[in-house]
Amino acid sequence: MSCFKSKYADELAANAKYIGTPGKGILAADESTGTIGKRLSSINVENVESNRRALRELLFCTPGALKYLSGVILFEETLYQKTASGKPFVEVLKEGGVLPGIKVDAGTVVLAGTNGETTTQGLDNLGQRCAKYYQAGARFAKWRAVIKIGPNEPSELAIHENAYGLARYAAICQENGLVPIVEPEILVDGCHDINKCADVTERVLAACYKALNDHHVMLEGTLLKPNMVTPGSDAPKVAPEVIAEYTVHALLRTVPAAVPAIVFLSGGQSEEEATLNLNAMNKLFKNKKPWSLSFSFGRALQQSTLKAWAGKEGNVVKAQAAFLTRCKANSEATLGTYKGDATLGEGASESLHVKDYKY
Numbered sequence: 001m002s003c004f005k006s007k008y009a010d011e012l013a014a015n016a017k018y019i020g021t022p023g024k025g026i027l028a029a030d031e032s033t034g035t036i037g038k039r040l041s042s043i044n045v046e047n048v049e050s051n052r053r054a055l056r057e058l059l060f061c062t063p064g065a066l067k068y069l070s071g072v073i074l075f076e077e078t079l080y081q082k083t084a085s086g087k088p089f090v091e092v093l094k095e096g097g098v099l100p101g102i103k104v105d106a107g108t109v110v111l112a113g114t115n116g117e118t119t120t121q122g123l124d125n126l127g128q129r130c131a132k133y134y135q136a137g138a139r140f141a142k143w144r145a146v147i148k149i150g151p152n153e154p155s156e157l158a159i160h161e162n163a164y165g166l167a168r169y170a171a172i173c174q175e176n177g178l179v180p181i182v183e184p185e186i187l188v189d190g191c192h193d194i195n196k197c198a199d200v201t202e203r204v205l206a207a208c209y210k211a212l213n214d215h216h217v218m219l220e221g222t223l224l225k226p227n228m229v230t231p232g233s234d235a236p237k238v239a240p241e242v243i244a245e246y247t248v249h250a251l252l253r254t255v256p257a258a259v260p261a262i263v264f265l266s267g268g269q270s271e272e273e274a275t276l277n278l279n280a281m282n283k284l285f286k287n288k289k290p291w292s293l294s295f296s297f298g299r300a301l302q303q304s305t306l307k308a309w310a311g312k313e314g315n316v317v318k319a320q321a322a323f324l325t326r327c328k329a330n331s332e333a334t335l336g337t338y339k340g341d342a343t344l345g346e347g348a349s350e351s352l353h354v355k356d357y358k359y
Contacts, residue, residue, distance in 0.1 A: 002216070003216045003217060003218040003219070004171065004174070004175075004216040004217070004218065005218055006174050006175050006176075006177070006218075008174065008176075008177040008221075009174075009218060009221065011177065012174055012177070012178075012179050012218065012220070012221030013218070013220040013221045013260075015099060015139050015140060015179050015221075016140075016179045016220065016221050016222060016223055016260045016261065017220075017260045017261070018070055018099065019070045019071045019099060019140065019179070019223060019260075019261060019263070019294075020070070020223065020260045020261020020262075020263070020291070020292040020294060021070050021292070022292050022294075022334050022335055023068070023331050023334055023335055024068060024069055024070035024294065024331065024334070025068070025069060025070065025071075025263060025294040025295035025296065025297070025330055025331065025334060026069065026070065026071040026072065026073060026101070026263050026294070026295065026296035026297075027059065027069055027071075027072045027073070027297070027298075027301055027327075028072075028073045028142075028265075028296050028297060028298035028301075029056055029059060029060075029072055029073060029074060029075070029078065029298070029302075030073040030074055030075045030078075030101075030102070030103035030142060030298070031075060031298065032075060032103075032107070033047070033052070033075070033077070036052055036055070036075075039302075039306060040052075040055070040311070042306070043306055043307065043309070043310045043311055044310070044311065045310070045311035049077070051311065052077070052078075053078075053081050053082075053084075054084075054311075055306075055309070056078050056081065056089065057083050057084065057089075058305070058309060058316055058319055058320060058323075059302070059305070059323055060072065060083075060089055060092050060093060060096075061083065061092065061320075062320040062323045062324055062327075063320065063324075064324055065320070065323055065324050065327045066093070066096030066097060066098050067096070067097070068327040068328055068330070068331040069096075069098050069327065070097075070098060070099060070294075071098060071099045071100075071101050071140060071296075072093055072098055072099075072100060072101065073101040073102065073103060073140075073142050073181075073296070074089070074100055074101060074102055074103070074138070075102075075103055076102065076103070076133075079100065079102055079133065079136055079137070079138060080136065088137075090136065090137035090138075091137075094137065099139045099140060100137050100138050100139060101138055101139065101140040101141060101142060101178075101179075101181070102133045102138040102140075102141050102142070102178070103141070103142050103143075103144075104122060104126060104129060104130065104133070104141045104142065104143055104169070104173075105120045105121065105122040105142070105143040105144055105169070106120075106121040106122035107120070107121060107122075108120050108121070108144075108146050109121055111157065111158055111161060113157065114153075114155055114157060114158055115150065115152065115153060115155075116148070117147075117148060117153060117154065117155060117157075117158035118146050118148075118158070119145075119158070119161045119162060119165060120143060120144065120145050120146070120162065120165055120166075122143065122169070123165070123168060123169065123172070126169065126172045126173075127172050127175065127176060130172060130173055130175075130176035130177070130178050131176045131177075133178065134176055134177045134178060138178060139177070139178065139179065140178055140179035140180070140181060140223070141169075141173045141178040141179070141180055141181065142181040142183060142225070142296075143165075143166060143169040143170075143180065143181070143182070143183060144183045144185055145162035145163075145165060145166050145183060145184045145185065146162075146185050146187060147159065147162060147184060147185065147186045147187065147200070147204055148186075148187045148189060148190075149186060149187065149189070149190050149192050149196060149197065149200055149232065150190065154186075154200060154203075154204070159203060159204055159207045160207065162184060162204075163184070163204070163207040163208045163210070163211040164211045164214075164215075166182050166183075166184060166208055166211065166212075167208070167211035167212045167214065167215040167217060168215060170182055170212060170215065170217045170222060171215045171216065171217050174217060174218060174221055174222075179221055179222065179223060180217075180221075180222050180223075181222075181223045181224075181225045181263070181296070182208060182212070182222055182223070182224050182225065183224075183225035183226075183265065184204050184205065184208050184226065185225075185226075185227055185265055185267065186200055186201055186204060186226075186227045187227075187267075188227070188230060188232060188233045188267050188268055189232065189233055190232035190233065190234060190235075191232050191234040191235050192231065192232040192235060193231050193232070193235055194229060194230060194231045194235075194238060194242065194243070194246050195246075196232075197227075197229050197230060197231065197232070197246075198229045198246045198249075198250050201226065201227065201229050201247075201250045201254075202250050202253055202254050205224075205226065205250070205251070205254035205255060206254050209254060209255065209256060219256055219258035219259050220258050220259075220260060222259060223259070223260070223261050223262070223263055224255060224259055224261075224262045224263070225262075225263050225264070225265055225296050226251070226262065226264065226265070227264070227265055227267045228243055228247045228264055228267065228269075228274075228277055228278075229243060229246040229247040229250050230243055230267075230269075230277075233268070240273075240276045240277045240279070240280035241280050241284065243277045243280065243281075244277065244280035244281040244283075244284050244285070245284070247277075247281060248281050248284070248285045248288075248289060248293075251289075251291075252289065255291065257290035257291065259291050260291060260292070261291055261292045261293075261294055262291050262292070262293050262294070263294045263295060263296035264278060264293070264294070264295055264296065264297075265296060265297070265298075266295075266297045266298065266299055266300030268299070269300060270300070270303075271299075271300045271301070271303055271304060271326055272340075272342070274295070274297060274300040274330075275300070275326075275329045275330050275333045275338060275342075276333075276338070276340060278293065278294075278295055278330065278333040278334065279332070279333035279336055279337075279338040279340075280336075281293050281336075282333065282334060282335060282336035283336035283337075284336075286336055292334070293334065294334045295330050295333070295334065297330065300326075301323070301326050301327065301330070302323070304322040304323075304325075304326065305319045305320075305322045305323040305326070306319075307322075308321075308322045325342050325343055326342070328342070329342040
């Protein structure tokens with residue numbers, strides 16, 4: 001048996017391919033209540049349901065933005081929220097040609113017997129939850145595994161446990177009609193060089209695709225959400241062209257051509273940095289890769305928008321202009337045509353790195 005084809009097989013393949021449409025990408029708006037609380041507190045806004053809904057409405061209802069997006073990842077609360085006028089967010093997205101997605105993992109816990117390495121929770125009742133989310137309009141899902149680089153990390157145990165957790169999640173999603181985004185995030189924390197990151201990235205991705213094969217996951221109905229290959233956060237930076245070379249070569253060595261698209265996480269890079277790096281990959285490797293390379297950015301699409309909004313109704317238009325600027329810039333980056341000429345809002349160039357980042 002090469003792969004399991006659920007009754008949703010054709011739909012899964014079509015949706016995964018659509019999400020990877022060149023010129024489009026994913027907005028990750030699936031921050032947990034605690035994480036979005038930290039974002040809101042940075043602009044002195046209270047973490048209550050009405051403010052969380054207002055921020056998401058600001059993003060989803062930005063005029064002209066949805067044409068640059070193919071998917072939006074939602075937190076469970078947001079999947080069922082409505083605009084101030086009573087229209088479900090799911091309907092707003094669908095009418096804009098954007099597929100709603102859903103975060104389904106339950107966060108990380110320390111893996112016993114390791115030096116603080118983690119595994120991701122959430123497999124219990126995942127099938128029932130996926131079926132419920134599908135009925136609510138979701139068409140893809142996200143599960144984040146976290147790998148850290150250290151003197152002796154990642155351990156084989158951590159790589160194996162996270163790879164097989166991702167594979168089990170992916171199989172359950174496909175049984176229930178959701179395209180699984182496979183996200184093995186290698187944290188940027190540390191002083192390691194880019195060669196170390198490339199080595200770990202290749203080891204982790206190889207393990208993930210072995211696990212996905214063992215679980216008979218249909219790769220045509222999946223997406224990969226990896227880190228870019230970069231030096232550690234405490235190491236000297238390198239040019240976007242260097243990051244592009246290392247990242248795409250690591251992917252070419254490990255990611256099967258059956259996968260329709262790779263949607264990068266931003267991993268604490270500044271908004272502009274993430275865009276320039278993605279653009280370099282698509283510019284340098286145009287017609288030299290079997291999958292499309294796009295984005296699934298959270299912080300790197302929202303930082304300047306948050307700062308422009310500051311929780312004030314009178315700032316909504318200004319904040320939406322900042323969001324539209326980042327959406328358009330990243331759309332161009334998926335085509336390798338971004339000139340670095342976007343108007344940089346406040347916060348667009350600042351590092352968004354948070355050590356040991358929890359989502």
